[in-house]
Amino acid sequence: xVQLVESGGGVVQPGGSLRLSCAxxxxxxxxxxxxxxxxxxxxxxxxxxxxxxxxxxKYYADSVxxxxxxxxxxxxxTLYLQMNSLRAEDTAVYYCAKDGMPGIAVAGSIDYWGQGTxxxxxS
Amino acid sequence: DIQMTxxxxxxxxxxxxxxxxxxxxxxxxxxxxxxxxxxxxxAPKLLIYAASSLQSGVPSRFSGSGSGTDxxxxxxxxxxxxxxxxxxxxxYSTPPTFGPGTKVDIx
Numbered sequence: 001x002v003q004l005v006e007s008g009g010g011v012v013q014p015g016g017s018l019r020l021s022c023a024x025x026x027x028x029x030x031x032x033x034x035x036x037x038x039x040x041x042x043x044x045x046x047x048x049x050x051x052x053x054x055x056x057x058k059y060y061a062d063s064v065x066x067x068x069x070x071x072x073x074x075x076x077x078t079l080y081l082q083m084n085s086l087r088a089e090d091t092a093v094y095y096c097a098k099d100g101m102p103g104i105a106v107a108g109s110i111d112y113w114g115q116g117t118x119x120x121x122x123s
Numbered sequence: 124d125i126q127m128t129x130x131x132x133x134x135x136x137x138x139x140x141x142x143x144x145x146x147x148x149x150x151x152x153x154x155x156x157x158x159x160x161x162x163x164x165x166a167p168k169l170l171i172y173a174a175s176s177l178q179s180g181v182p183s184r185f186s187g188s189g190s191g192t193d194x195x196x197x198x199x200x201x202x203x204x205x206x207x208x209x210x211x212x213x214x215y216s217t218p219p220t221f222g223p224g225t226k227v228d229i230x
Contacts, residue, residue, distance in 0.1 A: 109157040113166035
């Protein structure tokens with residue numbers, strides 16, 4: 001069964017950095033694009049970033065472009081999100097999520113989600 | 124970016140009711156429309172992809188329809204476990220934007 005387990009969340013001061021990790025299992029990780037999606041407390045879903053199955057293409061929401069970096073290590077079945085210059089408005093639960101179609105270069109539907117990790121940006 | 128809207132933003136319904144939620148895209152997205160269900164404190168769950176394809180394991184009381192800019196999610200007979208928030212998402216272009224959600228609660 002597909003499992004996505006996020007880690008690395010916590011409390012960080014404005015301007016600080018944090019790196020999230022997502023350990024994937026139960027599917028051929030290197031064949032699927034992966035997403036990060038976030039949800040601020042009491043708010044809706046906001047797509048953050050997508051990385052192609054082979055890591056050759058990356059896409060970002062305008063709200064995080066230039067501050068966040070998505071990456072993956074297919075040898076370790078792990079997805080990452082490096083978050084720099086964090087702001088209060090980045091406070092959210094961050095979900096690691098698997099794209100629904102293998103071998104696709106752009107973001108599609110999301111068929112599996114992790115349980116999420118909470119990032120709180122506060123002084 | 125493609126903007127997604129949903130209506131209503133919330134609704135109250137009873138077990139057994141037929142429920143319809145509408146999603147509209149700011150431009151044509153063909154059939155690149157997905158529906159998710161989210162319960163409090165839980166991750167979203169994919170219900171419908173490509174506008175009308177039922178995700179494996181999802182009960183057949185859920186159905187989706189539409190193409191272009193207008194889409195609907197229908198629950199044919201609402202069950203107690205269906206009280207949740209529902210989101211649409213377009214995957215026609217990047218960024219893959221979500222609608223604001225529709226909360227379905229108990230009347």
